[in-house]
Amino acid sequence: MGQYTAPLRDMQFVLHELLDVENELKALPRHADIDADTINQVLKEAGKFCSEVVFPLNQVGDQEGCRYHDGVVKAPTGFKEAYQQYVDAGWPALACDPDHGGQGLPVLVNNALYEMLNSANQAWTMYPGLSHGAYECLHAHGTPAQKAVYLPKIVSGEWTGTMCLTEPHCGTDLGILRSKAEPNDDGSYAITGTKIFISAGEHDLAANIIHLVLARLPDAPPGTKGISLFIVPKFIPDEHGAPGQRNGIRCGSIEHKMGIHGNATCVMNLDGARGWLVGEPNKGLNAMFVMMNAARLGVGMQGLGLTEVAYQNSLAYAKDRLQMRSLTGPKAPDKPADPIIVHPDVRRMLLTQKAYLEAGRAFSYWTALQIDRELSHTDESVRKEAADLVALLTPVIKAFLTDNAFTSTNLAMQVYGGHGYIAEWGMEQYVRDARINMIYEGTNTIQSLDLLGRKVLGDMGAKLKKFGKMVQDFVEQEGVKEEMQEFVNPLADIGDKVQKLTMEIGMKAMGNQDEAGAAAVDYLRVVGHLVFAYFWARMARIALxxxxxxxxxxxxxxxxxxxxxxxxxxxxxxxxxxxxxxxKTLMDLEADLF
Known part of the structure; x- marks a missing residue:
């Protein structure tokens, strides 16, 4: 089954030595009294819960999967009991608004919690993870009455949430979705349609499931400008706020998948289901983007979590497994062979995982801190700058961290050799689970197009220049120091190359937009390395x-x-x-000649 121990030492390094979180939080009134000891204690308890309660269910969930019968879905053995322990301990409320029963801790602390949860059991973590996204959406766009009914239940964990976007004929292209919402006399809407790939759409972990559903009003304009967002509860709350009448949204089937078997991926059929409008008519995509962006950051944390647990286990295996002798002579002469960690290519595979892991942690925690600054800083200009950096880098977190996670889990499996391919060791599950993270919540190609098209070219590089200034300031500060040359010089070099590449692609795209589409995936990879180089240079400074x-x-x-x-x-x-x-080499070949 393997092992998982929360990497508290490195988490604390990032939080306190790299980010200086305690002082950063002093500038945020709602978090000003939170100190390092409090954060460390929360993470210690979270790590204990993850390793002792959630991690032992990871292989169970993979082997059993979810069970479907006549619209009812049961999660794997132990999932419901673990979720109840999660609720009883108050973890769902960690970073939620105290006005709705939350504990009011920073997004950054919640982000660290979710790294550990995803390391322990990604499939299980998707149930509370999606619920937190639903909380954020309703907190931002719900009416006071909607917040009063739904948020305390979601915050407590009594009810869970989903987002219902995708339909059989459309994935990312939500402009062609067909689900319809007809107004009822009582202010609700009758919603009809079919949604697919709905993670945690039906299960037995909680008393109610709150679906956030995209659909079209009768007079809606075509395309994405005609989409509205609705609350569609599985059970309609009664006058006391308890689950009441069963609503007309039901699970038609669950998917049989490559990985994340412990999470129910559902086909949801809506047959006149009652729903309530969230936000303004035809502005539903704007409201849903709160949940979608939260989900994209969350998927990045899924990648980071899997990278950590795969690295931990492949490192332990490499230290224990005996195979051949070192090329430079025996390193364990008292044993029949040397542990494989002595071999250069095994070290390459381990260090690749370690390098991607530790930079990914620094990057994602820093981004979570920017979200806290965006939400809570007293200076409007600081909030605006933080918001711009989060918008710019959200697609990089989603795509770069999950691409790296798939690479890392494959390398971890390779370290095991033939044993990595065998289910009982647990490593092949991480490879299968990691693969979905590159696909859902907008494929990594979509993230690349978002980064290059919307976030960079869309504002003539204004947001990118803000990150570039951070890099340049660090280069100017550290570039004169001899001991930093090996880190600062390549950082400065990649910064210059990103600037030139951006300008070149932008000029080409003005004449032919396919130029941006052809370059986008490679471009995101380059920007991701710029970000990682920046954080590795900063961490090297501290280590020196x-x-x-x-x-x-x-x-x-x-x-x-x-x-x-x-x-x-x-x-x-x-x-x-x-x-x-x-x-040109992509587009010249006619489709029928492939």
Whole structure:
């Protein structure tokens, strides 16, 4: 089954040494009294819950899957009991508004919780994870009456939530969805249609499920400008706020999938189901984007979580597994062979995971801190800058971290050799589970198009320049120091190359928009490495300052930084060249000649 231990030391390094969270929170009135000890204690307890309660169910969920019969779905053995423990301990309320029963902790702390939950059991974590997204959507766009009815139940974990977007004929292209919403006399709407791929759409973990459904009003304009958002509860709350009448939304079937077997992926049929409008008519996509963006950040954390648990287990295996001798002579002469960690290519596979993991943690925690600044800082200009950086980098977190996670879980499986391919060791499950993260919540190609088309070219590079200024400020500050040259010089170089590549693609796209489509995936990969290079340079600075302490943690951090710059950042040379190659070789071949 493997093992999982919460990586508290590295989490604390990022939170307190890299981000200086305690001082950052002092500028946010709602979090000003939260100190490092409080955060550490919360994460310690969360790590204990994840390793002792949720992790042991990961392989159980994969092997059993969910069971469907006549519209009823039962989660795997132990899932319901673990969810009740989660609720009883108050974890759903961690970062929610105290006005609705929440504990009011920062998004950053909740983000760290979800990293650990995803390491322990991604499929289980999707149930509360989607609920938190529903909370955020209703908190931002619900009416006071809707908030009063639904938010306390979602915050407590008594009720869970979903988002119902995709239909059989449309995935990402929501402009062609067909679900209809006809007004009723009582202010509700009768909603009819079919939604597919609805994660956690039906289950037995909670007393009620609150579906957020996109549909069209009778007079809606075509395309995405004619989509409205509705609350469609499984059970309609009665006058006391308890689950009442069964609504006309039911699970027609569940999908049989490559991975995440423990989470029910449902076909949901709406047959005149009663729903209530959220936000303004025909503006539903704007409201749903709150949940969609939360989900995209959440999927990035799924990738990070899987990278951590795969790395932990492949590292333990590499230290224990004996195979051949080191090329430079025996390293364990008292044993019949050396542990495979002595071999250069095994170290490459382990260090690749470690480098992607630790930079991904720094990047995603920093982004969560920007969300806290956006929501709570007293200075409007700080809030605006934080919002722009989050908007720019959300597609990078979703796509870059999940691409890296799939690479890392595959490398972890390779470390195991033949045993990695065998189910009982648990590693092949991480590969299968990681694969969906590159697909749902907008495929990674969609994220790349969003980054290049909307977030960069859409505002003439204004948001990208804000991140670029952070990089430039660091380069100017550290570039004069001899010990930082090996980190600052490649960081400055990739920063210049991103600027030039952006301008080149932008000019080409003005004449032919396929140029942006052809370059987008490579472009996101390059920007992702710019971000990682920035955070690795910052972490190297800290490690250099503290390596005299004798703590091997900093020795390891510095060595990993050097590996990243030497072995992983050079990948950008290929992607820059591929991005510049343009669209001609992709688009010249007629479709019937493929």
């Amino acid at each position: 300052d503290k390596q005299g302490s004798g703590d091997p943690f900093y020795t390891s951090k510095l060595a990993t930084a050097r590996f990243y710059f030497a072995k992983l950042l050079p990948e950008t040379a290929y992607h820059i060249r591929a991005a510049r190659a343009g669209s």
